[in-house]
Amino acid sequence: MKKYAFIFTLTCLLACGSVVGDALAQNLPKAKEFRIERSMPKEAIACIECHKAEHPGLFADWAKSRHASANITCYDCHKAEGFDPDVSNEHFKQYQRSDHKYGTKEFKVPIAAVVTPKDCSRCHPDEAKQYSQSKHANTMEIIWKIDPWLNNGMNSDFERATGCFHCHGTVLKMKDNVLDPETWPNVGVGRINFDGSKGSCTSCHTRHRFSVMEARKPGACGQCHLGPDHPQIEIYMESKHGDIYTAHGDEYNWNAAPGTWTPGVDFRGPTCASCHMSGSGTVLTSHDVTERLAWETQAPLTIRPENFKPFPAKTNWQTERDKMKEVCKQCHGKVWVDDHFVKLDQNVEEYNEVYFKPAKKMLDELYEKELLDKTKFFDERLEVEYYELWHHEGRRARFGAAMMAPDYAWWHGFYECKKRYANFMEEARELIQHNKKAYKAEDWPNATGNTTKPKEVFP
Ligand code: HEC
Ligand code: HEC
Ligand code: HEC
Ligand code: HEC
Ligand code: HEC
Ligand code: HEC
Ligand code: HEC
Ligand code: HEC
Numbered sequence: 001m002k003k004y005a006f007i008f009t010l011t012c013l014l015a016c017g018s019v020v021g022d023a024l025a026q027n028l029p030k031a032k033e034f035r036i037e038r039s040m041p042k043e044a045i046a047c048i049e050c051h052k053a054e055h056p057g058l059f060a061d062w063a064k065s066r067h068a069s070a071n072i073t074c075y076d077c078h079k080a081e082g083f084d085p086d087v088s089n090e091h092f093k094q095y096q097r098s099d100h101k102y103g104t105k106e107f108k109v110p111i112a113a114v115v116t117p118k119d120c121s122r123c124h125p126d127e128a129k130q131y132s133q134s135k136h137a138n139t140m141e142i143i144w145k146i147d148p149w150l151n152n153g154m155n156s157d158f159e160r161a162t163g164c165f166h167c168h169g170t171v172l173k174m175k176d177n178v179l180d181p182e183t184w185p186n187v188g189v190g191r192i193n194f195d196g197s198k199g200s201c202t203s204c205h206t207r208h209r210f211s212v213m214e215a216r217k218p219g220a221c222g223q224c225h226l227g228p229d230h231p232q233i234e235i236y237m238e239s240k241h242g243d244i245y246t247a248h249g250d251e252y253n254w255n256a257a258p259g260t261w262t263p264g265v266d267f268r269g270p271t272c273a274s275c276h277m278s279g280s281g282t283v284l285t286s287h288d289v290t291e292r293l294a295w296e297t298q299a300p301l302t303i304r305p306e307n308f309k310p311f312p313a314k315t316n317w318q319t320e321r322d323k324m325k326e327v328c329k330q331c332h333g334k335v336w337v338d339d340h341f342v343k344l345d346q347n348v349e350e351y352n353e354v355y356f357k358p359a360k361k362m363l364d365e366l367y368e369k370e371l372l373d374k375t376k377f378f379d380e381r382l383e384v385e386y387y388e389l390w391h392h393e394g395r396r397a398r399f400g401a402a403m404m405a406p407d408y409a410w411w412h413g414f415y416e417c418k419k420r421y422a423n424f425m426e427e428a429r430e431l432i433q434h435n436k437k438a439y440k441a442e443d444w445p446n447a448t449g450n451t452t453k454p455k456e457v458f459p
Pocket of ligand 8: 239240241244263264267268269270274275324325327328329330331332337340404
């Protein structure tokens with residue numbers, strides 16, 4: 001427990017610096033009060049005081065955070081060693097300023113802009129450990145093992161930087177003494193940091209509030225979990241659970257203390273976090289989103305997480321299914337829940353057997369007969385069709401069933417699967433019948449991306 005007997009208020013400092021007129025002062029964030037504790041090191045007070053003036057928006061976020069009230073300062077997170085690869089050399093100049101009381105060498109310390117899960121782990125070891133085991137943290141390894149865009153160089157590095165890596169994460173690099181703009185800013189879930197840790201906790205807890213409230217809301221996940229190939233946020237919003245969130249979300253107790261956010265007490269319909277992360281009944285909170293999953297419903301052939309070769313889960317699917325059911329059973333009866341999962345498992349079976357396996361068999365036959373060329377993926381139309389069958393509508397059919405969204409299970413799902421499948425088979429049979437090689441797109445645009453696996457991930 002922190003004692004506030006020795007604190008003093010520094011609000012007056014804001015009003016000072018009076019060269020700045022009243023007009024600007026009115027523009028400063030409203031809740032700007034922050035009490036500085038005497039025990040704070042002077043270097044940390046310097047950060048706060050200078051940045052309060054330089055970046056009032058950033059300062060206000062921190063001042064309103066749990067961290068500020070627990071006396072966790074800028075320096076606690078941004079502290080660096082002079083020899084760290086990402087230490088900000090530019091920042092030393094801030095300590096040669098004559099215009100600012102704290103801009104002198106007396107307060108000079110090395111800092112880095114990058115704050116990693118390893119930095120957070122000093123105080124949050126459990127969250128960081130769970131996170132490090134998740135598919136979120138390890139996604140760079142996973143995608144470089146299996147993805148044709150990357151391995152066949154079918155798109156450009158620039159397209160990857162603004163697309164793929166924005167969600168999945170970059171391998172951070174320095175260039176000309178500053179963070180390389182091709183890799184920064186970036187808060188992707190699997191970012192590779194200089195200290196070897198993976199990911200960025202800001203993916204879900206934006207700085208400098210770092211709130212649980214924000215991470216509990218579906219929007220925190222929806223920024224990445226959307227679109228044609230993984231429309232979880234759209235699926236959620238069309239489900240009854242999403243309706244309930246829209247209708248009653250403003251009554252939920254989003255700020256319940258960590259680990260105590262209770263179904264029925266703090267909220268009446270689950271969010272992404274309630275089902276996949278937050279503690280519920282006897283199930284503990286986890287920062288490993290692979291927990292509670294019984295299937296790999298994003299994969300071409302749906303398999304169990306422990307059989308996912310690129311990154312086998314260290315879980316047992318039956319145990320994880322029981323955990324997920326335990327979450328549901330905080331609000332639903334056993335039969336309701338069991339019957340939901342019977343349908344999900346049948347849906348997976350149907351997708352695997354009726355659509356995926358025969359399409360895959362046909363694709364393999366075309367390769368074998370050399371009617372399709374195996375060197376690159378996507379440059380022949382049937383490859384694109386096959387890809388979209390599992391990667392777009394095939395996923396949507398499965399996700400829609402898993403998360404109670406009938407429009408995705410059927411219209412964006414199995415309906416589209418049927419159409420795609422029928423066309424795919426028709427074209428494939430024609431090639432076989434006439435022993436005709438498929439047209440190859442010589443002009444596939446900008447297939448220039450680097451195909452070397454990053455050595456930071458594959459040493
Ligand atoms: C005297 C003013 C001053 C002090 C003291 C100061 N900073 Fe800064 N800092 C700045 C300014 C101004 C910038 C933005 C630089 C720019 O715009 O070029 C900055 C930038 C930063 C950045 C971003 C660096 C980057 O490379 O992107 C971080 C992180 C940071 N400061 C943290 C801190 C921490 C932590 C402390 C205390 C240990 C601190 N600052 C002390 C003025 C200061
Ligand atoms: C709980 C840890 C934590 C604390 C406390 C903290 N920061 Fe940060 N800060 C971060 C993280 C995380 C990022 C995002 C960088 C990343 O993704 O690696 C960041 C980014 C920044 C950036 C660069 C990003 C930008 O938008 O320009 C600046 C500048 C910065 N912090 C300054 C400060 C200042 C000043 C304080 C104190 C008032 C502070 N930080 C307190 C964790 C922290
Ligand atoms: C020096 C210790 C320290 C570091 C480093 C630190 N934290 Fe914290 N953090 C705390 C403390 C202490 C609390 C609890 C405050 C309370 O209970 O009021 C906290 C609370 C939190 C919470 C809960 C906030 C809420 O709304 O209840 C989150 C989320 C969080 N930290 C994330 C992070 C992240 C992400 C990082 C790294 C970028 C980080 N912390 C780095 C000490 C730290
Ligand atoms: C909008 C954010 C976003 C973008 C952009 C994005 N992805 Fe993803 N990606 C995701 C999410 C979210 C998943 C998880 C899907 C799931 O499990 O339902 C995913 C899954 C994957 C997977 C499957 C991993 C597995 O465990 O089976 C691969 C491979 C992949 N992405 C590669 C890429 C590549 C390569 C690009 C760019 C060409 C890209 N992604 C662009 C968010 C994104
Ligand atoms: C995928 C989104 C996501 C990421 C990434 C994430 N968190 Fe969280 N975090 C959450 C959610 C959701 C909760 C709320 C759990 C609850 O309801 O109590 C939470 C809660 C917390 C808490 C409060 C205590 C607890 O465990 O409930 C801390 C501390 C925390 N996170 C730290 C971190 C740190 C450190 C990292 C990086 C290693 C991180 N988080 C990355 C989603 C995320
Ligand atoms: C910054 C982007 C981003 C955010 C934010 C994000 N995710 Fe993810 N998520 C991904 C990517 C990328 C993957 C795919 C990782 C892989 O399989 O390679 C993924 C995968 C997953 C998986 C599948 C794990 C598995 O083992 O198959 C789940 C479940 C998941 N995320 C849930 C969440 C939840 C819940 C939230 C919000 C609390 C969230 N994610 C926030 C990018 C994100
Ligand atoms: C009512 C609980 C519930 C809610 C709410 C929910 N999910 Fe799910 N989610 C599930 C279930 C159940 C599965 C299938 C689990 C299994 O058996 O593998 C699933 C599967 C997933 C998967 C596929 C994982 C994989 O690799 O196969 C991702 C990704 C995911 N959810 C993310 C999200 C996101 C993001 C949100 C919010 C926009 C969300 N979920 C909301 C229960 C939920
Ligand atoms: C916090 C409470 C809560 C949790 C947790 C929860 N649900 Fe629900 N669920 C509800 C409520 C409330 C409804 C709306 C009931 C109604 O239609 O009157 C609902 C509706 C449903 C429906 C009906 C959908 C429809 O379109 O009619 C299904 C199926 C369902 N839930 C399954 C699940 C499953 C499976 C889980 C766990 C993965 C789960 N729920 C977790 C509260 C919850």
